[in-house]
Amino acid sequence: VNGGSRILLVDDSQSDVELTLHALNADPVVTRVDVARDGAEALEFIFCAGRYEGRSLLDGPDLVLLDLKLPLVDGFEVLRAVRSDARTASLPVTILSSSGEERDVVESYRLGANSYVVKPTEFRQLATALQLLSSYWLRLNKPARRAFA
């Protein structure tokens, strides 16, 4: 496997980030979690620009957990940018949002989200959801390793 299973977590809530990291730390499937606190940082990370200029696109991530309501650039914009670039067009992106609003769900899928999970309010359920997500997307699912032509 191409360097293990790396997750990019995009979330602006400090406590949500801490709880998510706490849950993912116990997950043997996950080898690395990077955190972006807003949409602009997420795009810089994914496309190895700005603060992440030294990074290589080959270093993942293998899965993006993307919140929708974010400062500067929101989750929809991040998703749109990721899908419109051939290098990341097939990158698995799971929306992890507190919103269960139908319009958010529809818009996410319209922009090419692979999956949409409503962030549970209870920590145990959040931990279970994260475990299911990592085992599906990082272990079971077979990703495309080459960029789209």
Add this chain to the structure above:
Amino acid sequence: MLGRLTADFNALIASVAGELAEHRRAEVEVKALNSGLETRVADRTEELEAANRDLEAANRELEAANRDLEAANRDLEAFSYTVAHDLRAPLRAIDGFADILLSEHAAELSSAGIGHLGRVRDAASRMQELIRDLLEFSRVSRAELQRRPVDLRPLVERAVATLLAEAPDRAVKVTIGALPPCSGDEALLEQMIDNLLSNAWKFTKDEPGASVEVGSEVVAGLPTYFVRDNGVGFNPTYAEKIFEVFQRAHSTEAFPGTGIGLASVKRIILRHGGHVWAESQLGQGATFRFSIGGEAE
């Protein structure tokens, strides 16, 4: 001969003069009438114009009120969106860190400390229920009504199956009678059926021979559906009040809940142009009846 001629002529002149005078009188009368008519027409026109102006003003007021209402609706939508997003994050933090303390730091806590943390988690879970039900109430209030012919039976069967699966240890005798088709928004009606049945389930929990009956009767040519249980019932004084938001006929300790479910039921029925009411005596079960109006909201 001449004298007769003169007399005739004079008579003719007199008659012509008389007719002329008559004619002039008539002319004056017509003129007076005409001017009266003109005045009246002018008066009426003015009245009509004034009425029109009033109507236009009323229309403008109505349009302004409509705009206010639309703005209020948008505010409400933005509010529930905020509730969904911004209230849930701190709640997740409260529940999450309390959970981590309990599961990973229990050894460092006294038994009282562990008890207090349990209370924190219970309260967080209660608040989570409140937010969920408030959001549901807001959703059933603003969701677009899509009317179609609906068969209520599968909705009832699904709700019963879910309730049976959630509490497999409970023995509830369920009877489903004839349910004539109706016209309504299937998703909203399903929500309403879910709420009524889970209510019936909840309030029969202490009844050894619990039974829930769903059926219908024709009242004034329209089907009226009912959900009847043999549970604790409620004081009929509060038969209207229980449909209000946050109003409950029993304590949360005795019967958990948020007091929003029946408010959602009523909102859904009203939006369909129907009626819902409840009949009960304390300790003698309760019957909830509803009709689903024929016309869209």
